[in-house]
Amino acid sequence: MSRVVVLGAGVAGHTAASFLRKWLGRGDEVVVITPKPDYNWIPSNIWVGVGLMPQKSVHFPLAPIYERHGVEFRQARAVEIHPEGREGDPAPFVVAESTAPGREGAREEVRYDFLVNATGPKLNFAATEGLGPDGHTVSVCTDAHAAEAAKRLGEAVARMARGERQRFLVGTGHGACTCQGAAFEYAVNLEFELRARGVRDRADVWWLSNEYELGDFGMGGMHLKMGGYITPGKIFTESLFAERGIRWIKRAHVRKVEEGKAHFETLEGEVGEIGFDFAMLLPPFAGVGLKAIDRMGADITPRVFQPNGFMKVDADYTPRPYEQWTAKDWPKTYQSPAFPNIYAAGIAFAPPHAISRPRQAPSGAPVAPAPPRTGMPSAMIGKVVAKNIVGMLRGAPGPTHTASMAEIGAACVASAGANPFTGTAAAMTVFPIVPDFERYPEYGRDLNQTFGEIGLAGHWIKILLHHGFIYKAHLYPGWSLIPE
Amino acid sequence: MTDIDTGTQPSRMQESYFAAKPTAFTRFMRTFLPWQMWRFAVINVRMARIIFRSHG
Numbered sequence: 372m373s374r375v376v377v378l379g380a381g382v383a384g385h386t387a388a389s390f391l392r393k394w395l396g397r398g399d400e401v402v403v404i405t406p407k408p409d410y411n412w413i414p415s416n417i418w419v420g421v422g423l424m425p426q427k428s429v430h431f432p433l434a435p436i437y438e439r440h441g442v443e444f445r446q447a448r449a450v451e452i453h454p455e456g457r458e459g460d461p462a463p464f465v466v467a468e469s470t471a472p473g474r475e476g477a478r479e480e481v482r483y484d485f486l487v488n489a490t491g492p493k494l495n496f497a498a499t500e501g502l503g504p505d506g507h508t509v510s511v512c513t514d515a516h517a518a519e520a521a522k523r524l525g526e527a528v529a530r531m532a533r534g535e536r537q538r539f540l541v542g543t544g545h546g547a548c549t550c551q552g553a554a555f556e557y558a559v560n561l562e563f564e565l566r567a568r569g570v571r572d573r574a575d576v577w578w579l580s581n582e583y584e585l586g587d588f589g590m591g592g593m594h595l596k597m598g599g600y601i602t603p604g605k606i607f608t609e610s611l612f613a614e615r616g617i618r619w620i621k622r623a624h625v626r627k628v629e630e631g632k633a634h635f636e637t638l639e640g641e642v643g644e645i646g647f648d649f650a651m652l653l654p655p656f657a658g659v660g661l662k663a664i665d666r667m668g669a670d671i672t673p674r675v676f677q678p679n680g681f682m683k684v685d686a687d688y689t690p691r692p693y694e695q696w697t698a699k700d701w702p703k704t705y706q707s708p709a710f711p712n713i714y715a716a717g718i719a720f721a722p723p724h725a726i727s728r729p730r731q732a733p734s735g736a737p738v739a740p741a742p743p744r745t746g747m748p749s750a751m752i753g754k755v756v757a758k759n760i761v762g763m764l765r766g767a768p769g770p771t772h773t774a775s776m777a778e779i780g781a782a783c784v785a786s787a788g789a790n791p792f793t794g795t796a797a798a799m800t801v802f803p804i805v806p807d808f809e810r811y812p813e814y815g816r817d818l819n820q821t822f823g824e825i826g827l828a829g830h831w832i833k834i835l836l837h838h839g840f841i842y843k844a845h846l847y848p849g850w851s852l853i854p855e
Numbered sequence: 856m857t858d859i860d861t862g863t864q865p866s867r868m869q870e871s872y873f874a875a876k877p878t879a880f881t882r883f884m885r886t887f888l889p890w891q892m893w894r895f896a897v898i899n900v901r902m903a904r905i906i907f908r909s910h911g
Contacts, residue, residue: 606874609875610875610876610877612871613872614876614882616871617871618870618871619870747909780905781905781909782902782905782906792886792888793886802909822901824894824898825885826884826891826894827885827886827888828891828892828895832898832899854906855906855910
Protein backbone atom coordinates (compact mmCIF):
# COMPACT_ATOMS: atom_id res chain seq x y z
CA MET A 372 0.00 0.00 0.00
CA SER A 373 1.30 3.43 -0.95
CA ARG A 374 0.26 7.02 -0.45
CA VAL A 375 0.53 9.71 -3.12
CA VAL A 376 0.02 13.27 -1.95
CA VAL A 377 -0.94 15.97 -4.44
CA LEU A 378 -0.44 19.61 -3.42
CA GLY A 379 -2.94 21.80 -5.24
CA ALA A 380 -6.18 21.11 -7.07
CA GLY A 381 -6.00 23.36 -10.10
CA VAL A 382 -5.84 22.05 -13.64
CA ALA A 383 -2.55 20.15 -13.13
CA GLY A 384 -3.18 18.92 -9.58
CA HIS A 385 -6.78 17.86 -10.14
CA THR A 386 -5.82 16.05 -13.35
CA ALA A 387 -2.94 14.26 -11.62
CA ALA A 388 -5.09 13.27 -8.62
CA SER A 389 -7.95 12.06 -10.84
CA PHE A 390 -5.73 9.81 -12.96
CA LEU A 391 -3.80 8.55 -9.94
CA ARG A 392 -7.10 7.51 -8.37
CA LYS A 393 -8.22 5.87 -11.60
CA TRP A 394 -5.01 3.92 -12.14
CA LEU A 395 -3.95 3.02 -8.60
CA GLY A 396 -5.46 0.15 -6.67
CA ARG A 397 -7.98 0.73 -3.91
CA GLY A 398 -5.33 -0.21 -1.41
CA ASP A 399 -3.33 2.86 -2.39
CA GLU A 400 -4.20 6.27 -1.04
CA VAL A 401 -4.43 9.52 -3.01
CA VAL A 402 -4.47 12.62 -0.83
CA VAL A 403 -5.13 16.13 -2.15
CA ILE A 404 -4.03 19.09 -0.04
CA THR A 405 -5.26 22.44 -1.31
CA PRO A 406 -6.09 25.69 0.49
CA LYS A 407 -9.39 26.34 -1.27
CA PRO A 408 -12.47 24.15 -0.97
CA ASP A 409 -13.49 24.70 -4.60
CA TYR A 410 -12.27 23.86 -8.08
CA ASN A 411 -12.16 26.91 -10.37
CA TRP A 412 -12.29 26.48 -14.16
CA ILE A 413 -10.04 29.52 -14.66
CA PRO A 414 -10.39 30.00 -18.46
CA SER A 415 -14.05 30.98 -18.00
CA ASN A 416 -13.18 33.59 -15.36
CA ILE A 417 -12.96 35.96 -18.35
CA TRP A 418 -16.72 35.68 -18.84
CA VAL A 419 -17.34 36.15 -15.12
CA GLY A 420 -15.14 39.25 -15.23
CA VAL A 421 -17.27 40.93 -17.91
CA GLY A 422 -20.52 40.00 -16.16
CA LEU A 423 -21.65 37.39 -18.66
CA MET A 424 -21.46 34.42 -16.33
CA PRO A 425 -22.18 34.11 -12.61
CA GLN A 426 -19.28 33.16 -10.36
CA LYS A 427 -21.00 29.92 -9.39
CA SER A 428 -20.79 28.66 -12.98
CA VAL A 429 -17.00 28.40 -12.85
CA HIS A 430 -16.42 26.84 -9.46
CA PHE A 431 -17.75 23.93 -7.46
CA PRO A 432 -16.81 22.14 -4.22
CA LEU A 433 -14.15 19.46 -4.45
CA ALA A 434 -14.93 17.51 -1.28
CA PRO A 435 -18.03 15.66 -2.58
CA ILE A 436 -16.27 14.72 -5.82
CA TYR A 437 -13.23 13.37 -4.01
CA GLU A 438 -15.39 11.56 -1.48
CA ARG A 439 -17.31 9.85 -4.30
CA HIS A 440 -14.08 8.70 -5.93
CA GLY A 441 -12.12 7.75 -2.83
CA VAL A 442 -9.64 10.63 -2.80
CA GLU A 443 -8.74 11.99 0.63
CA PHE A 444 -9.20 15.76 0.71
CA ARG A 445 -7.51 18.17 3.13
CA GLN A 446 -8.34 21.85 2.97
CA ALA A 447 -4.94 23.16 3.93
CA ARG A 448 -1.92 25.04 2.65
CA ALA A 449 1.30 23.04 2.36
CA VAL A 450 4.15 25.01 3.94
CA GLU A 451 7.06 22.57 4.25
CA ILE A 452 8.29 19.45 2.51
CA HIS A 453 10.47 17.08 4.54
CA PRO A 454 11.73 14.76 1.79
CA GLU A 455 14.13 12.92 4.11
CA GLY A 456 11.70 12.61 7.00
CA ARG A 457 13.30 13.37 10.33
CA GLU A 458 16.22 11.98 12.27
CA GLY A 459 15.46 8.37 13.16
CA ASP A 460 12.39 8.24 10.89
CA PRO A 461 13.16 8.51 7.16
CA ALA A 462 9.52 8.55 6.01
CA PRO A 463 9.02 11.77 4.01
CA PHE A 464 6.18 14.08 4.92
CA VAL A 465 4.56 17.41 4.17
CA VAL A 466 3.58 19.98 6.79
CA ALA A 467 0.24 21.62 6.00
CA GLU A 468 -1.63 24.43 7.75
CA SER A 469 -5.39 24.07 7.74
CA THR A 470 -7.51 26.68 5.99
CA ALA A 471 -10.78 24.94 6.85
CA PRO A 472 -13.30 27.06 8.77
CA GLY A 473 -12.81 26.62 12.50
CA ARG A 474 -9.42 24.94 12.10
CA GLU A 475 -7.42 27.79 10.56
CA GLY A 476 -3.71 27.51 11.17
CA ALA A 477 -3.79 24.01 12.68
CA ARG A 478 -0.64 22.18 11.55
CA GLU A 479 -0.61 18.60 10.34
CA GLU A 480 2.08 16.26 9.05
CA VAL A 481 1.03 14.17 6.05
CA ARG A 482 3.32 11.32 5.05
CA TYR A 483 3.83 10.38 1.43
CA ASP A 484 5.52 7.83 -0.78
CA PHE A 485 5.23 10.08 -3.83
CA LEU A 486 4.54 13.80 -3.88
CA VAL A 487 3.15 15.95 -6.69
CA ASN A 488 3.73 19.67 -6.29
CA ALA A 489 0.96 21.33 -8.30
CA THR A 490 0.52 24.37 -6.11
CA GLY A 491 0.21 26.80 -9.00
CA PRO A 492 1.41 30.37 -8.63
CA LYS A 493 1.46 32.95 -5.93
CA LEU A 494 -0.24 35.98 -7.50
CA ASN A 495 2.54 38.44 -6.85
CA PHE A 496 0.58 41.71 -6.83
CA ALA A 497 3.12 43.07 -4.35
CA ALA A 498 5.74 43.23 -7.12
CA THR A 499 4.10 46.47 -8.33
CA GLU A 500 3.02 49.11 -5.84
CA GLY A 501 -0.73 49.68 -6.00
CA LEU A 502 -1.45 46.66 -8.22
CA GLY A 503 -4.32 44.29 -7.56
CA PRO A 504 -7.66 44.06 -5.77
CA ASP A 505 -6.09 45.45 -2.58
CA GLY A 506 -4.70 48.34 -4.63
CA HIS A 507 -6.22 50.18 -7.55
CA THR A 508 -6.77 47.52 -10.22
CA VAL A 509 -8.90 44.42 -10.68
CA SER A 510 -7.89 40.94 -11.80
CA VAL A 511 -9.49 37.81 -13.27
CA CYS A 512 -6.98 35.36 -11.80
CA THR A 513 -9.55 33.85 -9.44
CA ASP A 514 -13.32 33.59 -9.69
CA ALA A 515 -13.69 35.98 -6.73
CA HIS A 516 -11.41 38.52 -8.41
CA ALA A 517 -13.40 38.14 -11.63
CA ALA A 518 -16.70 38.71 -9.82
CA GLU A 519 -15.28 41.92 -8.33
CA ALA A 520 -14.09 42.98 -11.82
CA ALA A 521 -17.64 42.46 -13.17
CA LYS A 522 -19.06 44.61 -10.35
CA ARG A 523 -16.60 47.43 -11.06
CA LEU A 524 -17.28 47.13 -14.79
CA GLY A 525 -21.02 47.46 -14.09
CA GLU A 526 -20.34 50.67 -12.15
CA ALA A 527 -18.27 52.06 -15.04
CA VAL A 528 -21.03 51.19 -17.52
CA ALA A 529 -23.56 52.96 -15.29
CA ARG A 530 -21.38 56.09 -15.34
CA MET A 531 -21.20 55.90 -19.14
CA ALA A 532 -24.97 55.50 -19.31
CA ARG A 533 -25.17 58.83 -17.43
CA GLY A 534 -23.03 60.40 -20.16
CA GLU A 535 -19.53 60.15 -18.64
CA ARG A 536 -16.55 59.04 -20.71
CA GLN A 537 -14.48 56.19 -19.24
CA ARG A 538 -11.03 54.81 -19.97
CA PHE A 539 -10.40 51.07 -19.64
CA LEU A 540 -6.88 49.77 -19.26
CA VAL A 541 -6.20 46.04 -19.69
CA GLY A 542 -2.95 44.08 -19.79
CA THR A 543 0.04 43.20 -17.65
CA GLY A 544 0.87 44.91 -14.36
CA HIS A 545 4.62 44.20 -14.37
CA GLY A 546 7.41 43.66 -16.88
CA ALA A 547 7.82 40.00 -15.94
CA CYS A 548 4.18 38.93 -16.29
CA THR A 549 2.89 35.89 -18.09
CA CYS A 550 -0.68 34.96 -19.17
CA GLN A 551 -0.96 37.74 -21.77
CA GLY A 552 -3.46 35.46 -23.51
CA ALA A 553 -5.93 35.80 -20.62
CA ALA A 554 -5.54 39.58 -20.55
CA PHE A 555 -6.01 39.65 -24.34
CA GLU A 556 -9.26 37.70 -23.98
CA TYR A 557 -10.43 40.08 -21.32
CA ALA A 558 -9.65 43.14 -23.46
CA VAL A 559 -11.60 41.93 -26.49
CA ASN A 560 -14.49 40.57 -24.41
CA LEU A 561 -14.69 43.85 -22.52
CA GLU A 562 -14.84 45.77 -25.80
CA PHE A 563 -17.56 43.41 -27.10
CA GLU A 564 -19.58 43.87 -23.92
CA LEU A 565 -19.32 47.66 -24.06
CA ARG A 566 -20.77 47.47 -27.56
CA ALA A 567 -23.47 45.06 -26.43
CA ARG A 568 -24.44 47.43 -23.61
CA GLY A 569 -24.61 50.38 -25.99
CA VAL A 570 -21.86 52.48 -24.39
CA ARG A 571 -18.86 51.78 -26.62
CA ASP A 572 -18.86 55.33 -27.99
CA ARG A 573 -18.07 56.65 -24.52
CA ALA A 574 -15.22 54.26 -23.84
CA ASP A 575 -11.50 54.37 -24.59
CA VAL A 576 -9.99 50.89 -24.37
CA TRP A 577 -6.22 50.57 -24.00
CA TRP A 578 -3.95 47.53 -23.97
CA LEU A 579 -0.75 47.84 -21.90
CA SER A 580 1.68 44.93 -22.20
CA ASN A 581 5.21 43.77 -21.54
CA GLU A 582 5.28 41.99 -24.90
CA TYR A 583 7.95 43.10 -27.38
CA GLU A 584 5.34 42.75 -30.10
CA LEU A 585 1.62 42.11 -29.77
CA GLY A 586 0.81 38.42 -30.09
CA ASP A 587 3.95 37.32 -28.24
CA PHE A 588 1.87 35.70 -25.45
CA GLY A 589 5.05 34.65 -23.66
CA MET A 590 5.73 32.08 -26.41
CA GLY A 591 7.97 34.27 -28.51
CA GLY A 592 4.97 34.84 -30.78
CA MET A 593 4.09 32.45 -33.56
CA HIS A 594 3.95 32.43 -37.31
CA LEU A 595 0.85 31.36 -39.23
CA LYS A 596 0.11 30.56 -42.84
CA MET A 597 -2.54 33.06 -43.83
CA GLY A 598 -3.71 34.59 -47.11
CA GLY A 599 -0.76 33.27 -49.08
CA TYR A 600 1.80 34.56 -46.57
CA ILE A 601 3.60 33.27 -43.52
CA THR A 602 2.38 35.90 -41.12
CA PRO A 603 3.66 36.73 -37.63
CA GLY A 604 1.05 36.66 -34.85
CA LYS A 605 1.72 40.37 -34.33
CA ILE A 606 -0.23 41.12 -37.54
CA PHE A 607 -3.13 38.95 -36.36
CA THR A 608 -3.30 40.57 -32.91
CA GLU A 609 -2.79 44.16 -34.03
CA SER A 610 -5.52 43.67 -36.60
CA LEU A 611 -7.94 42.41 -33.94
CA PHE A 612 -7.22 45.45 -31.78
CA ALA A 613 -7.29 47.97 -34.64
CA GLU A 614 -10.61 46.59 -35.88
CA ARG A 615 -12.09 47.05 -32.40
CA GLY A 616 -10.60 50.48 -31.79
CA ILE A 617 -8.40 49.19 -28.96
CA ARG A 618 -5.21 51.24 -28.67
CA TRP A 619 -2.01 49.76 -27.31
CA ILE A 620 1.24 50.39 -25.46
CA LYS A 621 3.76 47.56 -25.71
CA ARG A 622 7.23 46.79 -24.25
CA ALA A 623 6.10 48.33 -20.97
CA HIS A 624 6.89 47.62 -17.35
CA VAL A 625 4.34 49.03 -14.90
CA ARG A 626 6.29 50.62 -12.04
CA LYS A 627 3.46 51.87 -9.87
CA VAL A 628 -0.30 52.19 -9.86
CA GLU A 629 -2.13 55.00 -8.11
CA GLU A 630 -5.83 55.70 -7.90
CA GLY A 631 -6.79 56.18 -11.57
CA LYS A 632 -3.24 56.26 -12.91
CA ALA A 633 -0.60 53.70 -13.98
CA HIS A 634 3.07 54.69 -14.21
CA PHE A 635 5.18 52.71 -16.64
CA GLU A 636 8.50 52.67 -18.43
CA THR A 637 9.22 51.14 -21.79
CA LEU A 638 12.08 49.13 -23.16
CA GLU A 639 13.24 52.23 -25.01
CA GLY A 640 13.53 54.09 -21.70
CA GLU A 641 10.47 56.26 -22.12
CA VAL A 642 8.68 56.97 -18.84
CA GLY A 643 4.95 57.48 -19.06
CA GLU A 644 1.67 57.44 -17.24
CA ILE A 645 -1.83 56.61 -18.33
CA GLY A 646 -5.00 57.53 -16.52
CA PHE A 647 -7.84 55.05 -16.19
CA ASP A 648 -11.28 54.66 -14.73
CA PHE A 649 -11.11 50.85 -14.76
CA ALA A 650 -7.96 48.76 -14.97
CA MET A 651 -7.59 44.97 -15.21
CA LEU A 652 -3.87 44.32 -14.97
CA LEU A 653 -2.52 40.83 -14.33
CA PRO A 654 0.19 40.27 -11.71
CA PRO A 655 3.48 38.44 -12.22
CA PHE A 656 3.65 34.92 -10.82
CA ALA A 657 6.01 33.46 -8.22
CA GLY A 658 6.20 30.13 -6.44
CA VAL A 659 3.96 29.75 -3.40
CA GLY A 660 6.90 29.79 -0.95
CA LEU A 661 7.12 26.11 0.00
CA LYS A 662 10.17 25.29 2.12
CA ALA A 663 12.20 22.09 1.96
CA ILE A 664 13.74 20.81 5.19
CA ASP A 665 16.24 17.96 5.59
CA ARG A 666 16.25 15.24 8.26
CA MET A 667 18.31 17.36 10.63
CA GLY A 668 15.92 20.29 10.32
CA ALA A 669 18.16 22.36 8.03
CA ASP A 670 16.63 24.42 5.26
CA ILE A 671 17.42 22.82 1.87
CA THR A 672 14.98 24.94 -0.14
CA PRO A 673 17.64 26.06 -2.69
CA ARG A 674 18.30 22.37 -3.48
CA VAL A 675 14.67 21.76 -4.39
CA PHE A 676 13.41 25.14 -5.61
CA GLN A 677 14.65 27.95 -7.82
CA PRO A 678 15.00 31.38 -6.18
CA ASN A 679 11.61 32.39 -7.66
CA GLY A 680 9.94 29.60 -5.69
CA PHE A 681 9.22 27.26 -8.59
CA MET A 682 10.39 23.66 -8.23
CA LYS A 683 13.46 22.37 -10.04
CA VAL A 684 12.72 19.38 -12.25
CA ASP A 685 14.58 17.50 -14.99
CA ALA A 686 15.34 20.66 -17.00
CA ASP A 687 18.75 22.06 -17.89
CA TYR A 688 19.00 25.17 -15.72
CA THR A 689 22.54 26.08 -16.80
CA PRO A 690 22.50 29.87 -17.37
CA ARG A 691 23.19 30.61 -21.04
CA PRO A 692 22.66 33.55 -23.38
CA TYR A 693 19.41 33.59 -25.34
CA GLU A 694 21.15 32.50 -28.55
CA GLN A 695 22.18 29.22 -26.92
CA TRP A 696 18.80 28.22 -25.55
CA THR A 697 17.46 25.03 -27.08
CA ALA A 698 14.29 22.99 -26.92
CA LYS A 699 16.30 20.24 -25.17
CA ASP A 700 16.62 22.44 -22.06
CA TRP A 701 12.93 21.87 -21.28
CA PRO A 702 11.89 19.16 -18.81
CA LYS A 703 10.36 15.91 -20.00
CA THR A 704 9.28 13.94 -16.93
CA TYR A 705 8.97 16.70 -14.27
CA GLN A 706 10.78 14.59 -11.69
CA SER A 707 12.82 16.41 -9.05
CA PRO A 708 16.54 15.77 -9.58
CA ALA A 709 17.05 15.94 -5.82
CA PHE A 710 14.32 13.51 -4.76
CA PRO A 711 13.01 10.95 -7.29
CA ASN A 712 9.70 10.54 -5.46
CA ILE A 713 8.81 14.22 -5.95
CA TYR A 714 7.34 15.66 -9.14
CA ALA A 715 6.07 19.10 -10.10
CA ALA A 716 3.21 19.81 -12.52
CA GLY A 717 1.70 22.89 -14.11
CA ILE A 718 2.86 26.35 -13.09
CA ALA A 719 4.71 24.92 -10.06
CA PHE A 720 7.63 23.58 -12.13
CA ALA A 721 10.52 25.94 -12.83
CA PRO A 722 11.02 26.55 -16.55
CA PRO A 723 14.69 26.46 -17.58
CA HIS A 724 14.35 29.91 -19.12
CA ALA A 725 11.81 32.12 -20.83
CA ILE A 726 10.56 31.38 -24.34
CA SER A 727 10.33 35.02 -25.39
CA ARG A 728 13.63 36.85 -25.58
CA PRO A 729 14.25 38.58 -22.23
CA ARG A 730 14.99 42.30 -22.35
CA GLN A 731 15.60 45.07 -19.86
CA ALA A 732 14.62 48.72 -19.77
CA PRO A 733 17.55 51.13 -19.30
CA SER A 734 16.65 51.30 -15.60
CA GLY A 735 17.25 47.55 -15.35
CA ALA A 736 13.56 46.69 -15.07
CA PRO A 737 12.69 43.41 -16.78
CA VAL A 738 10.50 43.65 -19.84
CA ALA A 739 10.28 39.97 -20.50
CA PRO A 740 7.12 37.87 -20.74
CA ALA A 741 7.46 34.71 -18.65
CA PRO A 742 6.57 31.38 -20.29
CA PRO A 743 2.94 30.24 -20.03
CA ARG A 744 2.27 26.76 -18.66
CA THR A 745 -1.45 26.81 -18.09
CA GLY A 746 -4.38 25.06 -19.75
CA MET A 747 -3.72 22.10 -22.04
CA PRO A 748 0.01 21.64 -21.28
CA SER A 749 -0.68 21.93 -17.57
CA ALA A 750 -3.24 19.12 -17.70
CA MET A 751 -1.03 16.98 -19.94
CA ILE A 752 1.87 17.36 -17.53
CA GLY A 753 -0.43 16.38 -14.63
CA LYS A 754 -1.46 13.23 -16.48
CA VAL A 755 2.10 12.26 -17.41
CA VAL A 756 3.25 12.76 -13.81
CA ALA A 757 0.42 10.44 -12.67
CA LYS A 758 1.51 7.84 -15.26
CA ASN A 759 5.11 8.01 -14.10
CA ILE A 760 4.23 7.62 -10.43
CA VAL A 761 1.96 4.67 -11.15
CA GLY A 762 4.74 3.11 -13.24
CA MET A 763 7.31 3.53 -10.47
CA LEU A 764 4.93 2.13 -7.88
CA ARG A 765 4.58 -0.92 -10.12
CA GLY A 766 8.32 -1.41 -10.29
CA ALA A 767 9.66 0.86 -13.02
CA PRO A 768 13.09 2.17 -12.01
CA GLY A 769 12.22 5.69 -13.10
CA PRO A 770 9.75 7.78 -15.07
CA THR A 771 8.80 6.26 -18.41
CA HIS A 772 6.49 8.90 -19.91
CA THR A 773 7.28 12.39 -21.11
CA ALA A 774 5.44 15.63 -21.91
CA SER A 775 8.09 18.16 -22.82
CA MET A 776 6.58 21.48 -23.84
CA ALA A 777 9.08 21.39 -26.69
CA GLU A 778 7.50 18.15 -27.95
CA ILE A 779 3.79 18.74 -27.38
CA GLY A 780 1.44 21.21 -28.96
CA ALA A 781 -1.43 23.21 -27.57
CA ALA A 782 -4.88 24.09 -28.78
CA CYS A 783 -6.26 27.32 -27.42
CA VAL A 784 -9.49 29.19 -27.97
CA ALA A 785 -9.46 32.86 -26.97
CA SER A 786 -12.92 34.32 -26.69
CA ALA A 787 -13.41 37.64 -28.47
CA GLY A 788 -17.07 38.15 -27.63
CA ALA A 789 -19.63 35.76 -26.21
CA ASN A 790 -22.85 35.46 -28.18
CA PRO A 791 -24.11 32.31 -29.96
CA PHE A 792 -24.77 34.22 -33.21
CA THR A 793 -22.63 37.36 -33.16
CA GLY A 794 -19.76 36.32 -30.89
CA THR A 795 -16.34 35.28 -32.11
CA ALA A 796 -13.24 33.59 -30.76
CA ALA A 797 -9.71 33.11 -32.00
CA ALA A 798 -9.08 29.38 -32.35
CA MET A 799 -5.36 28.62 -32.36
CA THR A 800 -3.09 25.63 -32.39
CA VAL A 801 0.65 25.69 -31.95
CA PHE A 802 3.17 22.86 -32.32
CA PRO A 803 5.37 22.62 -30.40
CA ILE A 804 4.70 25.10 -27.60
CA VAL A 805 8.40 25.82 -27.08
CA PRO A 806 9.94 26.51 -30.50
CA ASP A 807 12.44 23.89 -31.62
CA PHE A 808 14.82 25.54 -34.06
CA GLU A 809 16.72 22.31 -34.64
CA ARG A 810 13.65 20.49 -35.97
CA TYR A 811 12.03 23.55 -37.56
CA PRO A 812 14.98 25.84 -38.35
CA GLU A 813 13.16 28.87 -39.71
CA TYR A 814 10.27 29.48 -37.32
CA GLY A 815 10.79 26.85 -34.64
CA ARG A 816 7.36 25.35 -35.23
CA ASP A 817 5.53 23.06 -37.64
CA LEU A 818 3.57 25.57 -39.73
CA ASN A 819 1.18 22.84 -40.90
CA GLN A 820 0.11 22.37 -37.27
CA THR A 821 0.25 26.00 -36.19
CA PHE A 822 -2.76 28.03 -37.22
CA GLY A 823 -5.18 30.67 -36.03
CA GLU A 824 -8.62 31.74 -37.17
CA ILE A 825 -11.23 34.07 -35.76
CA GLY A 826 -14.94 33.47 -36.15
CA LEU A 827 -18.18 32.31 -34.63
CA ALA A 828 -17.07 28.67 -34.92
CA GLY A 829 -14.32 29.41 -32.39
CA HIS A 830 -16.93 30.70 -29.94
CA TRP A 831 -18.97 27.51 -30.30
CA ILE A 832 -15.83 25.50 -29.57
CA LYS A 833 -15.14 27.69 -26.53
CA ILE A 834 -18.65 26.92 -25.21
CA LEU A 835 -18.09 23.19 -25.78
CA LEU A 836 -14.75 23.37 -23.96
CA HIS A 837 -16.32 25.18 -21.00
CA HIS A 838 -19.00 22.53 -20.52
CA GLY A 839 -16.76 19.59 -21.47
CA PHE A 840 -13.99 20.49 -19.05
CA ILE A 841 -16.36 21.27 -16.19
CA TYR A 842 -18.00 17.87 -16.80
CA LYS A 843 -14.57 16.26 -16.79
CA ALA A 844 -13.51 18.05 -13.61
CA HIS A 845 -16.64 16.71 -11.87
CA LEU A 846 -15.33 13.23 -12.74
CA TYR A 847 -18.70 12.28 -14.18
CA PRO A 848 -18.96 8.99 -16.13
CA GLY A 849 -16.58 8.85 -19.07
CA TRP A 850 -14.53 11.83 -17.80
CA SER A 851 -11.23 10.24 -18.73
CA LEU A 852 -12.29 9.97 -22.39
CA ILE A 853 -12.25 13.77 -22.72
CA PRO A 854 -8.71 14.69 -23.77
CA GLU A 855 -6.71 17.19 -21.76
CA MET B 856 7.32 62.01 -19.49
CA THR B 857 4.47 60.86 -21.72
CA ASP B 858 1.02 61.49 -20.35
CA ILE B 859 -1.41 59.48 -22.44
CA ASP B 860 -4.27 61.53 -20.98
CA THR B 861 -3.27 64.57 -22.98
CA GLY B 862 -2.62 62.67 -26.21
CA THR B 863 -4.85 63.88 -29.03
CA GLN B 864 -3.18 62.16 -31.96
CA PRO B 865 -5.12 62.03 -35.23
CA SER B 866 -5.93 58.47 -36.27
CA ARG B 867 -3.27 58.46 -39.01
CA MET B 868 -0.62 58.89 -36.32
CA GLN B 869 -1.88 56.11 -34.10
CA GLU B 870 -0.30 52.66 -34.17
CA SER B 871 -3.57 51.09 -35.36
CA TYR B 872 -3.33 53.04 -38.64
CA PHE B 873 -0.50 50.71 -39.63
CA ALA B 874 -2.30 47.48 -38.75
CA ALA B 875 -4.10 45.20 -41.19
CA LYS B 876 -7.88 45.48 -40.98
CA PRO B 877 -10.49 43.01 -42.25
CA THR B 878 -12.72 43.93 -45.14
CA ALA B 879 -16.50 43.98 -44.75
CA PHE B 880 -16.64 40.60 -46.54
CA THR B 881 -14.16 39.03 -44.07
CA ARG B 882 -16.16 40.37 -41.12
CA PHE B 883 -19.38 39.05 -42.64
CA MET B 884 -17.93 35.58 -43.11
CA ARG B 885 -16.85 35.45 -39.48
CA THR B 886 -20.47 35.15 -38.39
CA PHE B 887 -22.06 33.73 -41.57
CA LEU B 888 -23.69 30.55 -40.25
CA PRO B 889 -23.17 28.09 -43.18
CA TRP B 890 -19.51 29.07 -43.50
CA GLN B 891 -18.97 28.93 -39.75
CA MET B 892 -20.52 25.47 -39.52
CA TRP B 893 -17.95 24.30 -42.07
CA ARG B 894 -15.14 26.08 -40.19
CA PHE B 895 -16.37 24.48 -36.96
CA ALA B 896 -15.73 21.07 -38.51
CA VAL B 897 -12.35 22.10 -39.96
CA ILE B 898 -11.08 23.65 -36.70
CA ASN B 899 -12.18 20.60 -34.71
CA VAL B 900 -10.23 18.31 -37.04
CA ARG B 901 -7.13 20.51 -36.79
CA MET B 902 -7.37 20.63 -33.00
CA ALA B 903 -7.93 16.87 -32.82
CA ARG B 904 -4.72 16.36 -34.82
CA ILE B 905 -2.76 18.46 -32.32
CA ILE B 906 -4.34 16.68 -29.35
CA PHE B 907 -3.60 13.20 -30.68
CA ARG B 908 -0.09 14.14 -31.80
CA SER B 909 0.64 15.62 -28.36
CA HIS B 910 -0.82 12.69 -26.44
CA GLY B 911 1.55 10.47 -28.40
